[in-house]
Amino acid sequence: MRIRVVSSREEIFTLSPNERLVHLAFRPSNKDIFGLIETCPKVEVIQLPKSYMATVSKSIEMFLQMQRVQLLEGDVWGHRKDINEYYAVPSSVVEKIKVMKAEGKAADEIEKKVSRESKLNPAMVGYILNKETTA
CATH class of the missing domain: 3.40.50 (Rossmann fold)
Incomplete structure (x- = not known):
């Protein structure tokens, strides 16, 4: 991405x-x-x-x-x-989002954790979460 x-x-x-x-x-x-x-x-x-x-x-x-x-x-x-x-949003970040989603983690929990680790804004993590998991 x-x-x-x-x-x-x-x-x-x-x-x-x-x-x-x-x-x-x-x-x-x-x-x-x-x-x-x-x-x-x-x-x-x-x-x-x-x-x-x-x-x-x-x-x-x-x-x-x-x-x-x-x-x-x-x-x-x-x-x-x-x-x-x-x-470029690192592919490792996108993969982490996909894995956490597959594990059944809540969207806000994924946004907080990935945001903290990747320095991406939580709203951008939320966008990637919605975009990548619906694609």
């Missing part, structure tokens, strides 16, 4: 229309979010750092809900954009 890291508003319009997970490493305006949805109609998740989440308007939150796009808080720890434009 890969998360596309976008570090500037100019970069939005160069994205592939097939992107599903996007991390915005800058403070997006409403126009940037609209541009992202227009450029990437298949996007399922937009992730923002915690400090930027508070500046997202209610109208954009409602727009994203209508588009069925999740807005998640989180970071891509240790990612270097100059080396790779994607942050």
Whole structure:
């Protein structure tokens, strides 16, 4: 599972229309979010750092809900954009989620444990849990 890291508003319009997970490493305006949805109609998740989440308007939150796009808080720890434009969620993390789900662990327990061990936000772990186990 890969998360596309976008570090500037100019970069939005160069994205592939097939992107599903996007991390915005800058403070997006409403126009940037609209541009992202227009450029990437298949996007399922937009992730923002915690400090930027508070500046997202209610109208954009409602727009994203209508588009069925999740807005998640989180970071891509240790990612270097100059080396790779994607942050890859380690396959070991995805496997751990699958194993815990198969063991019958509760979703919130999986989110807490995997989040603590992998530095992924619990909401992103929840997304992976739902996405990978239904695929």
